[in-house]
Amino acid sequence: xxxxxxxxxxxxxxxxxxxxxxxxxxxxxxxxxxxxxxxxxxxxxxxxxxxxxxxxxxxxxxxxxxxxxxxxxxxxxxxxxxxxxxxxxxxxxxxxxxxxxxxxxxxxxxxxxxxxxxxxxxxxxxxxxxxxxxxxxxxxxxxxxxxxxxxxxxxxxxxxxxxxxxxxxxxxxxxxxxxxxxxxxxxxxxxxxxxxxxxxxxxxxxxxxxxxxxxxxxxxxxxxxxxxxxxxxxxxxxxxxxxxxxxxxxxxxxxxxxxxxxxxxxxxxxxxxxxxxxxxxxxxxxxxxxxxxxxxxxxxxxxxxxxx
Amino acid sequence: xxxxxxxxxxxxxxxxxxxxxxxxxxxxxxxxxxxxxxxxxxxxxxxxxxxxxxxxxxxxxxxxxxxxxxxxxxxxxxxxxxxxxxxxxxxxxxxxxxxxxxxxxxxxxxxxxxxxxxxxxxxxxxxxxxxxxxxxxxxxxxxxxxxxxxxxxxxxxxxxxxxxxxxxxxxxxxxxxxxxxxxxxxxxxxxxxxxxxxxxxxxxxxxxxxxxxxxxxxxxxxxxxxxxxxxxxxxxxxxxxxxxxxxxxxxxxx
Numbered sequence: 001x002x003x004x005x006x007x008x009x010x011x012x013x014x015x016x017x018x019x020x021x022x023x024x025x026x027x028x029x030x031x032x033x034x035x036x037x038x039x040x041x042x043x044x045x046x047x048x049x050x051x052x053x054x055x056x057x058x059x060x061x062x063x064x065x066x067x068x069x070x071x072x073x074x075x076x077x078x079x080x081x082x083x084x085x086x087x088x089x090x091x092x093x094x095x096x097x098x099x100x101x102x103x104x105x106x107x108x109x110x111x112x113x114x115x116x117x118x119x120x121x122x123x124x125x126x127x128x129x130x131x132x133x134x135x136x137x138x139x140x141x142x143x144x145x146x147x148x149x150x151x152x153x154x155x156x157x158x159x160x161x162x163x164x165x166x167x168x169x170x171x172x173x174x175x176x177x178x179x180x181x182x183x184x185x186x187x188x189x190x191x192x193x194x195x196x197x198x199x200x201x202x203x204x205x206x207x208x209x210x211x212x213x214x215x216x217x218x219x220x221x222x223x224x225x226x227x228x229x230x231x232x233x234x235x236x237x238x239x240x241x242x243x244x245x246x247x248x249x250x251x252x253x254x255x256x257x258x259x260x261x262x263x264x265x266x267x268x269x270x271x272x273x274x275x276x277x278x279x280x281x282x283x284x285x286x287x288x289x290x291x292x293x294x295x296x297x298x299x300x301x302x303x304x305x306x307x308x
Numbered sequence: 309x310x311x312x313x314x315x316x317x318x319x320x321x322x323x324x325x326x327x328x329x330x331x332x333x334x335x336x337x338x339x340x341x342x343x344x345x346x347x348x349x350x351x352x353x354x355x356x357x358x359x360x361x362x363x364x365x366x367x368x369x370x371x372x373x374x375x376x377x378x379x380x381x382x383x384x385x386x387x388x389x390x391x392x393x394x395x396x397x398x399x400x401x402x403x404x405x406x407x408x409x410x411x412x413x414x415x416x417x418x419x420x421x422x423x424x425x426x427x428x429x430x431x432x433x434x435x436x437x438x439x440x441x442x443x444x445x446x447x448x449x450x451x452x453x454x455x456x457x458x459x460x461x462x463x464x465x466x467x468x469x470x471x472x473x474x475x476x477x478x479x480x481x482x483x484x485x486x487x488x489x490x491x492x493x494x495x496x497x498x499x500x501x502x503x504x505x506x507x508x509x510x511x512x513x514x515x516x517x518x519x520x521x522x523x524x525x526x527x528x529x530x531x532x533x534x535x536x537x538x539x540x541x542x543x544x545x546x547x548x549x550x551x552x553x554x555x556x557x558x559x560x561x562x
Contacts, residue, residue: 057402060561078560082404089398095330095390097337106333110326110405110413138337154399164402 004068005162005193006033006056011065013051013217025051027217028065033162038184038194040204042297043214044305049197050090050166052214056195057087057164069162086111086158090166090197092151096140100131100150103139107154125157128183130176145172149180156183163187165196169203181207199305201293215301228296234266237291238275242284249278257298266291266299323405324413331386331417338421346425349374352493363494368433369447369519370493375426376451377487377512380458381479382422383415387466388475390414397559407555415459426451443522450515453544457511458482460544460551467558492516497526508532509539 013026026048033039041049054060056067058078067074069081094103104125108118126135129149134142139150148171155163165184169177184194184207198204204211205225212222221228229235234254241262250256253275254266267275272288279286297305335342349371356367390396400410430447437443461482469475486492490506490513491499499507507513514536521528528536 054398054561057398058560059398059402082402085402087398087402089395092395092399093393095334095394095396097334098330102333106326106330107399110323110330110400110409111403112322112326151399158403 004032004070005035005037006031006067006069006195008032008052008056008067009065011052011055011067012063013048013055013060014063025217026055026062026065029214029217029219031212031219031222033193033195035161035193036188036191037209038188038196038207040208040211041195041197041214042199042201042204042211042293042305043197044199044301044303044307047214048217049214051217053087053164053166053195053197057085058082059087084161086155086160086163088151088155088163088165088168090170093147094139094150094154097138099136099138100142100146100153101126101135103150104154104157108157111158113158121157121159125153125183128156128179128186129153130179145176148172149176152180152183156187159187159190159192161191162193162195165194167198168196169198169200177203201297201305205293213297213300221300225293225296228300229291229293232266232291232295232299234268235291236267236269236272237289237295238265238267238272238279239263239287239289240265240279240284242282244282245284246282249282250275255299257295264295266295319406321406321409321412323400323403323409324416327400327405327410327413328417328420331414332420335418335421342422342425345378345422346375346429348378348488349429352488356493364436365433365438365523366495366516366520366525367493368429368437369523370516371429372426372433372447372451373454373512373515373519374483374487374492375422375429376455377458377492378483379419379422379426380415380455380460381462381483382418383411383459384462384466384479384482385472385475386414386418387411387463388469389472391466392470392472401559407559408552411463411551411555415463419455419459438523443519446522447519450518450540453540454512454515456548457540457544460547463551464547464554467554486510486512495520495526496528504532505535508536509543511540511543514540 009030010028011026012028015023015025029052041052043049051060055062056069056074058074058081062075070084072080074081094100098106101122104122105118108121126132129152131146131149131153134146139147142150152168169180172180188194196207210222210224213220232255239262240250245263247256247258247263250263250265253271254268257264265275276286353367353371356363401407465478490510492512496504496507496517508517517526517528517536518533520526521533
């Protein structure tokens, strides 16, 4: 019996459908999430993140491999796993004819929480998500972001030991996203474990203790955001543009990515001055900034996270 | 977080009561749907009143059964809508709420809201139907049986759809075929003799035939009564059992 909140080994999922070739959505995903951790699955659309989350949350059966939650086999005993998980589904919506307050409260009651506990947690979640002013309005009258916040409030109010959040801050404004992030951090301080999928690099970086980069149904790399950024080969990125740009001149400085009109070079701070001298000589415009997760993703996957 | 969680499976039917309450709150906002849920029955009763008022007792009983049948069919629409549009299955089934609690809570929530207009028809029927306590009890049992059958089939069918728009056609087909074409609003004796055995094994028309017989509107042989009652009991039991199993099975996609 493993003590991990979640553990998977060589998890595969093949979608079969009549008249179409099978689609291998997961190709042997092995990962672990320790108790109390916040872990992000980061990947492009179609990378397999949601498929993994659906299997982990007992909603989809794997084709092969093993997955356990708190030591229970998810595939064999979903009924034993379900009391300890809660899910914010991708594109989930609250009941349109319930208010956010009713939505959260009735969900908690349906999960078996006592009235007083459900009431207290409902108020707390509504406040955390900044929904006080719309708490008694029907969800049908709310904006997309407010509806999404209602979904997150519904799930965080459960304080379930393991929470799955599929693109939790999609459609939210920057302030609301920060509220969500703060609430999720608070939950892990209370002891919950979080597994989220996202294609927002900032969300993955700010929110997760560790992250797994997923592409084509495989985990390509995992580690902390800092570890992944260090793997790029430098701590600074220099973006160069101009008619005098000769890519070959910069290839010796570090990893280069060219998108046609601009060249991004990953470089160590010690060699920055030397690189900039060439840029000045060539009359190029240069932008210097720290390496971000975007460069790490590009380096690992070979494509931008927003590329279709 | 304790090092060893006291993992325990959910009780059977867990979440039923609370989901019933949820559905009740949701449906209670659909007052227009509630108000219009009796339009077909009302129109058919007016037709009967104009054409042959002597058939009104049969038609009133039929209207009650038809209402219970369509109420069950609302489960088809609601379950599919919540699953497809709201992803409510993901939220509710990946939790301690049991799939059967979710299904029956939804069905009972709809029943609780929509039973009001049916009771109104029931009250109106007091003027024309020669009720006795036994007939009243029989009506209640048969109406609930028809509802259970319809709600169960509705839930099962709802799991096959990926698009809400496709459901409307089937939903309309079910209640027009089983509730209007077959002898629910009119006596079994007016139905082609060769096809009566079919009517006696389809739940809405079987229940209607038993009620029509109980008020003396038609005469059924003992064999026909046994066929109708037996078929209804077996079908309702089997389909309810199947729906619970199906709800559990489809709580996970293959």
